[in-house]
Amino acid sequence: MRRALDLAARGLGSTSPNPVVGCVILDSAGRTVGEGWHQRAGGPHAEVHALAEAGDDARGGTAVVTLEPCDHTGRTGPCTQALIAAGIARVVHAVADPDPGAAGGARTLAAAGIEVEGGLLGxxxxxxNAAWLTAVRLHRPHVTWKYAATLDGRTAAADGSSRWITSEEARADVHRLRAESDAVLIGSGTARADDPHLAVRGVPGAVQPLRVVLDTEAAAVEPGARVLDGAAPTLIAVAEDADTAALDTALDGAADLLRLPRATDGASGASGSSGSGIELSALLSALYERQVRSVLLEGGATLAGAFVRAGLVDRVVGYLAPVLLGAGPPVLAEAGISTIAQALRLSVSDTVRLGPDLRITAVGHTAPTPTAATATEES
Known part of the structure; x- marks a missing residue:
């Protein structure tokens, strides 16, 4: 199963809006005879790839798969029927399929006389599969907030200079995160201050994520902005009542424009000088409708604070450099937390050294579970 999990991870960034899945086929003597993973949405599922590699050796063997085999026909046929036809005698899966449109695979396999076991390394x-499970359960993308900071929590010096706080190794790892995401999101402040490119570099075969700029007043993205260079698709989100005449000229067909309602309850982001920010839940809903299942939030402290305040951060990835500044902008702006009792408590899931820096990954306590779900999977 651990090998199947490793195989599944190879699909991160290329299978959305479907889940990542890995499969290992063992013959009747327990030897590995086939491996596969879901490589792209609309393509063969992991089980089909693994069975093709195993051939006749699969008969009487075991399929070890990270997600319960699907039992429906979408752009591909049901994996249950492929396993039955191959003569598999036993199926071990990690997570039950929560999608009512694709679930039931375990029942179908058992009815065909196949031994089924679930929950291994669930x-x-x-x-x-956090992104897919979040989308199934909440009908919105999974949000990862990424930041880079000094040990004393500063993202730039007092004069605004910030290149480079973290090392080349840490910056390369950020491109890996982008490659695993469906969309990369910044706000108007970051767009003005940094003119970031947001595309993936240095990751062979990467599918470029959707670059999203939350530009409430339609005033931050100017002609020649790097996000308009065509290296990756771009979406500019503005308030529904914003004057977009200048922005329309700047875009000149290089990006899509999305109009969204202004926030009325404080759960907003990227506010401009003349009004409140955009309703973040509406933004995520619009991205969900565009098949976005994972968002990498790379905006500054204000936008991050708005997402935290709205309860819309599922994972935090912090890159900490062994540097002290003493002054300068903090990592996180006002997030609706006024007392220690309101502090958002996270669980550290991973710590990794990257050159001189430390990457810390933490998740909230509302992370998706193997049993949580209500929506349908796209196949």
Missing amino acids: DEAATG
Whole structure:
């Protein structure tokens, strides 16, 4: 199963809006005879790839798969029927399929006389499929907030200079995060201050994520902005009542424009000088409708604070450099937390050294579980 999990991870960034899935086929003597993973949405599922590699050796063997085999026909046929036809005698899966449109695979396999076991390394498999499970359960994308800071929590010096706080190794790892995400999101402040490119570099075969700029007043993205260079698709989100005449000229067909309602309850982001920010839940809903299942939030402290305040951060990835500044902008702005009792408590899931820096990954306590779900999977 651990090998199947490793295989599944190879699909991160290329299978959305479907889950990542890995499969290992063992012959009747327990030897590995086939491996596969879901490589792209609309393509063969992991089980089909693994069975093709195993051939006749699959008969009487075991399929070890990270997600319960699907039992429906979408752009591909049901994996249950492929396993039955191959003569598989036993199926071990990590996470039950929560999608009512695709679930029931275990029942179908059992009815065909196949021994079925579920739950092996279920928590780890659910973590690997956090984006898809979040989308199924909440009908919105999974949000990862990424930041880079000094040990004393500063993202720039007092004069605004910030290049480079973290090392080349840490910056390369950020491109890996982008490659695993469906969309990368910043606010108007970051767009003005940094003119970031937001595309993936240095990751062979990466599918470029959707670049999203939350530009409430339609005033931050100017002609020649790097996000308009065509290296990746771009979406500019503005308030529904914003004057977009200048922005329309700047875009000149290089990006899509999305109009969204202004926030009325404080759960907003990227506010401009003349009004409140955009309703973040509406933004995520619009991205969900565009098949976005994972968002990498790379905006500054204000936008991050708005997402935290709205309860819309599922995972935090912090890159900490062994540097002290003493002054300068903090990592996180006002987030609706006024007392220690209101502090958002996270669980550290991973710590990794990257050159001189430390990457810390933490998740909230509302992370998706293997049993949580209500929506349908796209196949």
